[in-house]
Amino acid sequence: xxxxxxxxxxxxxxxxxxxxxxxxxxxxxxxxxxxxxxxxxxxxxxxxxxxxxxxxxxxxxxxxxxxxxxxxxxxxxxxxxxxxxxxxxxxxxxxxxxxxxxxxxxxxxxxxxxxxxxxxxxxxxxxxxxxxxxxxxxxxxxxxxxxxxxxxxxxxxxxxxxxxxxxxxxxxxxxxxxxxxxxxxx
Numbered sequence: 001x002x003x004x005x006x007x008x009x010x011x012x013x014x015x016x017x018x019x020x021x022x023x024x025x026x027x028x029x030x031x032x033x034x035x036x037x038x039x040x041x042x043x044x045x046x047x048x049x050x051x052x053x054x055x056x057x058x059x060x061x062x063x064x065x066x067x068x069x070x071x072x073x074x075x076x077x078x079x080x081x082x083x084x085x086x087x088x089x090x091x092x093x094x095x096x097x098x099x100x101x102x103x104x105x106x107x108x109x110x111x112x113x114x115x116x117x118x119x120x121x122x123x124x125x126x127x128x129x130x131x132x133x134x135x136x137x138x139x140x141x142x143x144x145x146x147x148x149x150x151x152x153x154x155x156x157x158x159x160x161x162x163x164x165x166x167x168x169x170x171x172x173x174x175x176x177x178x179x180x181x182x183x184x185x186x
Contacts, residue, residue: 041175043078043086047177050170056179060095064104069110071117077143084175085130085140087148087155089183090166097183118144122157122186128175131168145186157184 041049046066051060067074077084089097098106107117121143134140134155140146149156155163163182170177 011029013171020082020169032119036091040171042080042174043084043172043177044173046170047086047088056167059090059092059179060088062091063088066094066110066116066120067117069113070120071113074117074120076123077124079174081174082126085125085127085129085134086175086177087123087163087180087184088177089123089127091182093180093182097185111114116184119183122184130176131165131178134168134178142184142186148184155180161185161186 026142037135044064047060048064050056051058051064078086094106098104098109109119124143124146125140125148126143129137129140134150135153137150139149140155141147143159147158153165155165157163161182161184163180166179166181168178170179
């Protein structure tokens with residue numbers, strides 16, 4: 001009798017181990033299957049990746065530094081789930097701006113957090129607008145300071161300055177980026 005009990009106990013333990021391991025493996029597989037699929041990069045991540053390698057490597061150093069130095073609301077907006085259109089100036093565009101606004105320096109702009117935030121948010125429009133939608137509009141409402149106007153495939157800022165496109169329709173999970181050749185001024 002003792003032998004039978006030991007046999008059944010051992011058999012039960014063996015079955016528990018085998019099925020327990022199978023159930024644990026199935027449970028782990030279920031957890032893996034329930035994990036969210038890899039998400040697409042957001043606007044900040046796309047700009048950072050473009051700046052890191054490829055034909056635009058090193059072309060957004062100033063823009064990315066400015067986003068980091070601005071009010072955190074800028075980075076939060078660009079990383080959020082809401083759809084946005086970003087007009088992203090290159091480093092050459094920022095260099096031209098500082099030549100145009102001399103004696104204002106990059107350090108002075110970055111030190112004035114409110115001005116920097118307003119300038120950056122004047123490059124962001126609510127909604128996802130591909131290049132056809134941009135060129136098809138006469139004006140685009142920006143997140144701050146009203147509108148940017150469009151005429152003949154060029155943007156016109158609140159100061160009447162014309163801004164051209166370098167490349168358009170760079171997709172991100174939360175919007176689209178259009179690279180521009182000048183900094184828009186509110």
